[in-house]
Structures are given as C-alpha cells and as structure tokens.
Amino acid sequence: xxxxIIIGAGLGGIPMAxxxxxxxADEHDITLISNSPQFHFVPSNPWIAVNWRQxxxxxxxxxxxxxxxxxxFSSKGVSKIDPENNIVTLGDGGQLDYDYLVIATGxxxxxxxIEGLGPEQFTQSICHVDHAEMAQVKWEEFVENxxxxxxxxxxxxxxxxxxxxxxxxxxxxxxKRKIRDRxxxxxxxxxxxxxxxxxxxxxxxxxxxxxxxxxxxIEWITNAKVxxxxxxxxxxxxxxxxxxxxKAHQLPFHYSMILPAFTGVDAVLNxxxxxxxxxxxxxxxxxxxxxxxxxxxYSVGVCVAIAPDKPTPVPTGVPKTGYMIESMVAATVKxxxxxxxxxxxxxxxxxxxxxxxxxxxxxxxxxxxxxIPPRNVSWTKKGKWVRYAKIAFEKYFLxxxxxxxxxxxxxxxxxxxxxxxxxxxx
Numbered sequence: 001x002x003x004x005i006i007i008g009a010g011l012g013g014i015p016m017a018x019x020x021x022x023x024x025a026d027e028h029d030i031t032l033i034s035n036s037p038q039f040h041f042v043p044s045n046p047w048i049a050v051n052w053r054q055x056x057x058x059x060x061x062x063x064x065x066x067x068x069x070x071x072x073f074s075s076k077g078v079s080k081i082d083p084e085n086n087i088v089t090l091g092d093g094g095q096l097d098y099d100y101l102v103i104a105t106g107x108x109x110x111x112x113x114i115e116g117l118g119p120e121q122f123t124q125s126i127c128h129v130d131h132a133e134m135a136q137v138k139w140e141e142f143v144e145n146x147x148x149x150x151x152x153x154x155x156x157x158x159x160x161x162x163x164x165x166x167x168x169x170x171x172x173x174x175x176k177r178k179i180r181d182r183x184x185x186x187x188x189x190x191x192x193x194x195x196x197x198x199x200x201x202x203x204x205x206x207x208x209x210x211x212x213x214x215x216x217x218i219e220w221i222t223n224a225k226v227x228x229x230x231x232x233x234x235x236x237x238x239x240x241x242x243x244x245x246x247k248a249h250q251l252p253f254h255y256s257m258i259l260p261a262f263t264g265v266d267a268v269l270n271x272x273x274x275x276x277x278x279x280x281x282x283x284x285x286x287x288x289x290x291x292x293x294x295x296x297x298y299s300v301g302v303c304v305a306i307a308p309d310k311p312t313p314v315p316t317g318v319p320k321t322g323y324m325i326e327s328m329v330a331a332t333v334k335x336x337x338x339x340x341x342x343x344x345x346x347x348x349x350x351x352x353x354x355x356x357x358x359x360x361x362x363x364x365x366x367x368x369x370x371x372i373p374p375r376n377v378s379w380t381k382k383g384k385w386v387r388y389a390k391i392a393f394e395k396y397f398l399x400x401x402x403x404x405x406x407x408x409x410x411x412x413x414x415x416x417x418x419x420x421x422x423x424x425x426x
Contacts, residue, residue, distance in 0.1 A: 003097065007033050008104035008105040010105075015329045016332065017066065033088070037075040041058040047169070051136055066404075108281070121229065147253070160189065186219045190314035276297065288332075362382060362386070363387040365381050
C-alpha cells in the first residue's frame with residue numbers, strides 16, 4: 001500500500017486527486033491538503049470584482065465531495081516539507097509521511113516586491129476571491145467618484161490574461177453605467193509589446209489586442225516597471241529594448257488593479273533540501289513532472305518552474321493555463337500509476353496553451369501548440385463565442401469539483417465552441 005499526498009486544492013490539485021483515485025487501486029491512500037476548506041474558481045475573479053458574479057457562484061465546500069470519493073482531506077495547510085525523510089508538516093504541527101508527494105500549491109503573490117502594492121495598500125488584486133471581493137467594494141466606491149484607472153502587471157508577472165481581461169471588463173462596465181467618458185484608462189505591463197503574454201505572442205495577439213485597446217481608448221505603456229505606489233499615484237519606469245531606464249511616468253489613479261509577480265508558497269520556497277525548487281520557490285520537474293533529485297515528488301500547475309522562451313527587457317514569467325495544467329495532471333496520474341505497478345514513468349504533458357479571455361462584451365481565444373515556440377498551431381480569434389466558452393468551462397469545472405466527475409455536455413460545448421476537438425486527443 002502506498003501513501004500519496006497532494007498539496008493544493010486548486011485547478012491542479014483537485015483534478016489530480018479525483019483522476020488518481022479513479023486510476024489506482026483503493027488499497028492506496030490519497031490525501032488532499034489545502035489551506036482552505038473551500039475551492040474557488042480563479043478565472044471568474046474578474047467578474048467578481050465588478051459585481052458580475054458573487055462569491056457563492058464560484059465557491060465550493062470541499063470536505064463532502066472529496067471524502068465521498070475515498071480521498072482523505074485536510075484544510076490545515078502545510079508549514080514544512082521534508083523530502084529527505086518523506087514527511088509533510090501540517091499547519092497545526094501534525095505530521096504525515098508519504099511514499100509519493102504531488103505539489104500543486106499554486107503560487108504566493110509577491111505583493112511585498114513593490115512598495116504600496118496590493119489590496120492592503122493602494123492597488124487591487126484579482127488573484128484570489130477574497131481580493132476580488134475587496135476590489136468589488138472599491139469598485140462600487142469608484143463609480144460614485146470616477147477618475148483615472150491604471151491596470152496591468154508588475155515586473156516578473158507571468159499571468160497576463162486576467163490583467164487584459166480586467167481592463168476590458170472595466171471598460172465594458174463603465175460604458176454600461178454611461179460614465180466611460182469620465183475615466184481615462186492606462187494599461188502598464190512589463191511585456192515588451194502588447195499581446196506578448198509571456199509567450200512571445202500567440203498568432204496575431206499583438207495586432208488584435210492593440211486594436212482593441214485603440215478602439216476602446218485605452219492607453220498603454222510596455223517595458224514598464226512599477227517601482228512604487230502611493231495612495232493615488234503610481235510610479236512607473238519605462239525601459240528601452242536593452243532594459244535601461246528610458247522615461248519615468250507618474251500616473252494618477254482613482255482605481256488600480258496590478259497583478260503581482262509570483263513565487264512559490266512558503267512551505268515550498270523554504271524547503272531546506274537542495275534540488276527541489278529554483279530561487280523563486282518554483283518546483284523543478286523533468287519531462288515526466290517528476291523532481292530530478294527526489295523522484296517520488298511530482299508537481300503540477302502554476303508552481304512548476306518553466307523557463308521563458310527568451311529573456312525580455314523587463315522580466316516576465318511564463319503562464320500556465322488551465323489546459324496545460326490538465327495535461328500535467330494527466331501525465332502525473334499515469335506515471336504514479338505506472339510506478340505503483342513497478343513500471344517506469346512514461347507519460348509526458350503536452351504543455352499546450354488555450355486561453356479564453358473575456359473582453360466584457362466579446363472575447364479572444366488564443367491557442368498555442370506547444371506553448372513555447374516554435375509551434376505547430378498558433379492562432380488568436382475574437383468573438384462572443386469565446387465568452388460563452390469561458391462560461392461553459394466555468395460551469396464544467398465547478399460541476400467537476402462538486403461531483404468528482406466531468407460533465408460531457410459542458411466539456412463538449414467548450415471544445416466545439418473552440419473548434420479544436422482534436423487537441424483534446426493529443
């Protein structure tokens with residue numbers, strides 16, 4: 001009998017637990033550890049922030065659905081990982097030993113990197129449902145006293161899609177309220193060009209997103225480093241193509257949302273044994289999602305270290321989309337199952353990227369196969385169908401969390417709307 005611990009109950013950890021339970025014999029123990037008793041669907045956070053969704057729409061209590069599948073569940077979190085002795089220390093000091101460990105923690109938000117950044121300071125965030133609710137309160141205050149908005153991402157950020165989404169969603173909501181003419185919007189990003197996305201662009205993403213910004217009167221600053229934030233002023237240094245300081249910008253705002261850079265969570269970042277993480281606390285994994293040093297440790301999702309295709313003048317990271325995470329999960333499930341049978345790991349994640357971005361009244365879909373260039377498939381398309389696909393995926397995934405099984409109706413709807421059914425088989 002093997003003991004398998006999965007740390008993290010998000011877009012990677014929950015599918016990992018369910019799919020592994022379906023794949024391996026009941027004699028093997030699976031424990032899912034989260035730092036919260038609830039799951040929340042992160043891609044819906046931009047909608048929460050403008051009151052287009054409520055918390056209860058995207059949150060699921062985990063205890064009952066997880067344990068009903070024969071999976072042990074703890075919401076005590078993890079304070080320490082000891083890979084040399086195969087021990088995990090829980091947040092309350094209790095300890096669990098393991099034969100296999102899957103790290104699926106997601107990231108820690110590096111809000112302290114920049115003075116004044118974050119919902120406890122002067123900018124908003126949509127990285128967590130709690131942050132999105134705080135952003136919603138500030139948004140309702142803002143529309144009563146509108147003024148300039150600054151939206152974007154901090155240096156080192158890797159998840160750019162939600163920042164673009166939020167800029168367009170704010171624009172759409174302001175137009176619905178008939179006050180868009182009173183609100184200048186500026187988008188700031190460390191990307192070298194609009195639509196880079198941490199992926200060196202996808203299809204025609206540069207031209208398409210620049211066109212959307214122009215048509216909606218959204219200004220932008222690229223190669224931008226947010227250096228500090230005051231109560232109503234953002235200090236930004238625009239850099240040249242060599243990363244040298246070019247022009248300082250002082251951007252006044254009444255409302256701002258800046259996505260932070262990510263690091264590994266504390267329990268992972270502070271692992272004492274060498275060879276598990278890089279300097280930022282992201283987990284190192286080989287082509288089988290397995291740690292090269294401690295080969296009974298696997299990792300999936302945003303916590304995995306992926307080097308960018310090429311360096312950018314201002315540092316940017318590589319995003320991990322839901323479709324890529326699912327491919328990591330599928331490979332890890334097969335490889336752990338193989339090891340339990342005395343076989344060698346063999347499955348490799350496809351690392352394809354599919355991004356569905358809501359633009360408020362339409363949407364943009366991006367497909368990159370594989371995610372890192374050169375690619376076999378690279379396209380970006382616009383249409384209201386993208387909004388419907390994202391809504392369908394939201395319903396599909398929440399159903400999966402609640403029931404432990406997929407809903408073929410929602411899954412089929414998403415794939416047919418995208419017109420990429422063949423990708424699912426790769």
